[in-house]
Structures are given as C-alpha cells and as structure tokens.
Amino acid sequence: MCGIVGAVAERDVVPILLEGLRRLEYRGYDSAGIATINQQNQIGRVRALGKVKELEPLLQANNLKGGLGIAHTRWATHGKPSESNAHPHICNRVVTLVHNGIIENHEALRDKQTKQGYAFTSETDTET
Numbered sequence: 001m002c003g004i005v006g007a008v009a010e011r012d013v014v015p016i017l018l019e020g021l022r023r024l025e026y027r028g029y030d031s032a033g034i035a036t037i038n039q040q041n042q043i044g045r046v047r048a049l050g051k052v053k054e055l056e057p058l059l060q061a062n063n064l065k066g067g068l069g070i071a072h073t074r075w076a077t078h079g080k081p082s083e084s085n086a087h088p089h090i091c092n093r094v095v096t097l098v099h100n101g102i103i104e105n106h107e108a109l110r111d112k113q114t115k116q117g118y119a120f121t122s123e124t125d126t127e128t
Helices: 012-023 052-061 106-116
Strands: 002-009 031-037 043-049 067-074 089-091 096-097
Touching: 002 012, 012 031, 012 052, 031 052, 043 052, 052 096
Parallel strands: none
Antiparallel strands: 002 067, 031 043, 031 067, 089 096
16 A cells, blocks of 8 residues: 655645655555655655655755655555655656556556667556
C-alpha cells in the first residue's frame, strides 16, 4: 500500500508534504520521496529507502523547497525497494509522477518504449 500527498501554496510546501507523509506511515511502506517545483520553475526531488525519518535530513541537506509539490510512500510491487525505485519519478525534467496501483501490461510497455529509445531509470511499472 502507498500514500500520496500533494500541496500548492504561496509558501514552501515541503513541511506540509512531510507532515502528510508522517500521517500516512501507519499504512506501511519501504521508501518515501518528495518532489517540488521552485520559484525558478525547476523540479527538485529527494527520495530515501526506509522510513520518513530517513528522508528528513536529506530534505535539509538538499535544501528542497517549492510552492508546489507531491510526496509518496511506496510499498514495492514491481522492482525491489530502492532509492531509484522510490517515487516521485521524473520524465524529461518536465513531468513528475507518483502512482498507486499496478500497471498490468508494464512489461510490454517497457519493451516497446525501450525499442523507441527511452532509457528507464527504475524497475517500476510506474515509469512505463
């Protein structure tokens, strides 16, 4: 099971997203991540294997901030628990994505996209 939190505000949303993830901890998960868009329209992302508390020092070290963001706790279904498989995923530095559920035909989609030249950065079905 996973949890998804989103926030838009005229202030930094990272504390809001972090509190949202803390409130979802009871659901069980193996990794967590947050992505934001800052005032310069740049996407920033921090992901960690383990509990939300593992994510907190990384957020500070990376100075992640933004007025728009999404956060996710992941329970692995496709791809092992790892930082690279943790959500959010980023595509072409313009789309940030989290997902709850299973994409049944992800292997066929992955094969097709690989043949078209897409380079995957995770083992998840979400990235397809």
